[in-house]
Amino acid sequence: MNLTLSKTRIRAGWWEGVLTGVEAAPEIEVDLRGEILKGVTIAPTQGSGGDFVVRVPIPAEVLNDGVQTFLIRQKGGDSLAHFTIITGVALEDDLRAEIDLLRAELDLLKSSFRRHCVETAS
Numbered sequence: 001m002n003l004t005l006s007k008t009r010i011r012a013g014w015w016e017g018v019l020t021g022v023e024a025a026p027e028i029e030v031d032l033r034g035e036i037l038k039g040v041t042i043a044p045t046q047g048s049g050g051d052f053v054v055r056v057p058i059p060a061e062v063l064n065d066g067v068q069t070f071l072i073r074q075k076g077g078d079s080l081a082h083f084t085i086i087t088g089v090a091l092e093d094d095l096r097a098e099i100d101l102l103r104a105e106l107d108l109l110k111s112s113f114r115r116h117c118v119e120t121a122s
Contacts, residue, residue: 003026
């Protein structure tokens with residue numbers, strides 16, 4: 001069996017994807033930091049044989065500052081997909097620091113380029 005789970009979207013607290021390569025819906029579980037989430041649903045897609053829509057709930061209580069990685073796998077088996085959610089103030093601080101660093105590097109490049117232009121024009 002060649003199972004493929006492709007993400008389609010995250011919407012209204014649900015991760016959604018399409019599972020292909022199976023004739024019958026397998027049991028799927030979602031692991032978050034060693035705990036199995038409840039409420040995963042699998043339903044056949046309309047009009048296509050053998051494809052299934054997989055929906056994974058994203059409970060509000062699991063969203064905390066930092067990075068949460070959800071591992072989607074066949075029950076007791078191989079990993080099919082994963083998704084990551086990053087939240088919190090720490091992320092904002094990291095992004096601001098990265099932007100400041102990029103600005104500083106850009107200013108350095110601009111001044112070096114201007115100096116090079118002046119030196120080669122003579």
